Amino acid sequence: MTTLRALECLVALVDEGSVTRAAASLQMSQPALSHQLASLEREIGTPMVQKLGRGVRVTAAGNAVADEARTALNAADRAVRLGRRVGAGASGKLRVACAETMTAWLLVPVLRQWRARRREVVIELSEHTSADRMVDLVTAGSVDLAVGPRPSTTDEHIEVLGEEEVVVVAPAGHAFAQRPAVPFGELASEPFVHYVTDNGLSAWVDHLAAQRGVVLDPMVRTRSPRTAAQLAAAGMGVTIVPVSALLLRPPGVVRALEPPVSRDVVVVVASPSDALAGAFVADLRKRGLPSDRHRH
Structure with a gap:
C-alpha cells in the first residue's frame, strides 16, 4: 500500500526539481527519499523518475501521480488538523441523549453556552422517557453521553450531578393545598395519573x-410527566412528577412529599477521556442543577 510519505517525497521532487533539494525540504536523507520513490514505483508498476546525467526528471506518470497526491496530502493535513481540534474540544460532533423533562430544565443554558463558544461543535440531541433506554444507546455507541435519572443498572461510567426532587400535583382547591407537604400514604385514597410502562417513571413510582x-389507583396513564402534571391539575386525579417537568407550572396544587423524595440526576458517559464529552460534563457540573425549592 502506497504511503503518504512516499507521495510526499514525489510531490517534493516535482516542486524542488532535484533529489537534493527535495530531501532537504523534507528533512530526510537522499537515500531515504530515493527508497520512498523506488517503493512508490514498485507499487504503481511504472517509473516515476528518470535518471539523467547530473540529476533526474519526473516522468509523465510521476507528474500525474503527483497531481493527485497533492489532493491526498491536503486531505490528510485537514484530517490531522481536525483531529487536533476535536481532541482539544474545539470541533467535532457530540451526541447527547437526555430525559425529556431535563432538556429545558438542565441542558439549555449549557447548550446556549456551547453555541456561543464552540461554533465548530455540532450537538445531536435526542430526548427519551427511559433512563435504561438511554444507557442502551450509550452501550451501543449510538450516543456519546446520556443525561437523566440513574438507570436501574449499567457498567458504563456514571457521574452524579445532584438530586432532583419529586413532588405531588393535584387539582386547584384540593385538600392537599392546605398542607405544606403530603405523606405518600395519602395518595392511596386518590385517583392517580400514572405513566405508561415504557416510561421509566412507571416502574420507579410503583417501586x-x-x-x-401503598397501592395506587391509576385512572389514566401518560408517557409524559409534563402531561401528567397538566392532567392532575385539570382534575383527572393526583400524580407525582420530577420538578424538571414543572417549567410551565400547572394551575393546580404542587406540594412536596413527606418525607421528601428525590432521585439522582446523572451523566452516563461512553468515553470519559473524550475531550468533547469531558468538557460537556464539566460545564454541566459547573452550571449545577436548577434550584427547585421555589416551585412549591
Missing part, C-alpha cells in the same frame, strides 16, 4: 409505592 406499602 416507591411498594416500599411504602
Whole structure:
C-alpha cells in the first residue's frame, strides 16, 4: 500500500526539481527519499523518475501521480488538523441523549453556552422517557453521553450531578393545598395519573409505592410527566412528577412529599477521556442543577 510519505517525497521532487533539494525540504536523507520513490514505483508498476546525467526528471506518470497526491496530502493535513481540534474540544460532533423533562430544565443554558463558544461543535440531541433506554444507546455507541435519572443498572461510567426532587400535583382547591407537604400514604385514597410502562417513571413510582406499602389507583396513564402534571391539575386525579417537568407550572396544587423524595440526576458517559464529552460534563457540573425549592 502506497504511503503518504512516499507521495510526499514525489510531490517534493516535482516542486524542488532535484533529489537534493527535495530531501532537504523534507528533512530526510537522499537515500531515504530515493527508497520512498523506488517503493512508490514498485507499487504503481511504472517509473516515476528518470535518471539523467547530473540529476533526474519526473516522468509523465510521476507528474500525474503527483497531481493527485497533492489532493491526498491536503486531505490528510485537514484530517490531522481536525483531529487536533476535536481532541482539544474545539470541533467535532457530540451526541447527547437526555430525559425529556431535563432538556429545558438542565441542558439549555449549557447548550446556549456551547453555541456561543464552540461554533465548530455540532450537538445531536435526542430526548427519551427511559433512563435504561438511554444507557442502551450509550452501550451501543449510538450516543456519546446520556443525561437523566440513574438507570436501574449499567457498567458504563456514571457521574452524579445532584438530586432532583419529586413532588405531588393535584387539582386547584384540593385538600392537599392546605398542607405544606403530603405523606405518600395519602395518595392511596386518590385517583392517580400514572405513566405508561415504557416510561421509566412507571416502574420507579410503583417501586416507591411498594416500599411504602401503598397501592395506587391509576385512572389514566401518560408517557409524559409534563402531561401528567397538566392532567392532575385539570382534575383527572393526583400524580407525582420530577420538578424538571414543572417549567410551565400547572394551575393546580404542587406540594412536596413527606418525607421528601428525590432521585439522582446523572451523566452516563461512553468515553470519559473524550475531550468533547469531558468538557460537556464539566460545564454541566459547573452550571449545577436548577434550584427547585421555589416551585412549591
